[in-house]
Amino acid sequence: MASFTKAGADTVLWNPGADAHDTISARTYGFWLYLLGDALIIAAVFACYAVLNNPLNANGGPLGKDFLSASKGMLQTFIVLGSVLSYSLATVALKRGSKLGVSLGMIGAILLAVVFLGIGLGDLAALSAAGDGFARSGYLSCFFTLILTHALHMGFGILWMLVMLVQVGVFGFTENVVARLLNLRMFWQFQASVWVVVYIYVYLFGGAH
């Protein structure tokens, strides 16, 4: 009598002797792919900004060169890089398993981020109060969208850090918490990369011409 083997029973889909599945790497790689997708969204906003950055689309209103301050943008750049350094140093403390070091690094990053947002959002508020708000022209719509898209990332990053401060205190450095801290590091470094592109293209090149 013929013996029947269930279909697929002998199929080796994965090497059973291979190293165990690396949950942290899987999570960080998945989050990295999300960041690349996010970067493409931001690239679309940059493309929009590049197209609308001309007098035709200013509708008689100001362009970047009329209201942007390169020196203030430089200050913001130093602040955002300082914030990234602070969080990055928090993950160096993570190597030692230091809850205090991780928490202090995150608090430093949050404080600097709040200062950054205060400067940026204050500028947008002043622009709006002068009658040059989001709806003034196509150019300003895209300018506000670009700046606020970055600010939104910073806002979520701050919120994420606040959550992680609690999780580090409550759960300690479990696999889940460590994976989240590593993803947050990538996210925070990513928003700094976005900002340097904003600073170079919008503040320096756009501000000069």
Next chain:
Amino acid sequence: MAAHNDPLAHPEVRQGSVLRYVAGTVLSAGAMYFAYVQSQGQHPVVQLLEILGGALLFSLVTQAALFFGLDASRAQIWKSISLILTVPLFLVMIGISVWAFASLYNRTMPDPAIMNSMSM
């Protein structure tokens, strides 16, 4: 990839170092300051674009290597490859959009004075 009973022993946790992050911050901030100083000068547009583009590229490569830790190691190789494969998408998305609309403006907008002032 080896299994890690201790999450703090994971390669992505171990990759961070004070020296690397400080160097990344200093180099990136230095590139931005250089770009700022150059933008205050009287460079022709194309030359300024080249200078700023160079500073930006330097800063981004520095951040990729020293912040994100991208390299060809087993732990990071697929992140590096996925980024390299995404870069052309950035260029296509921004480059074609700018080219298409610059061409459109030049062909359809009547006022030469405005056209001249559009040159970036």
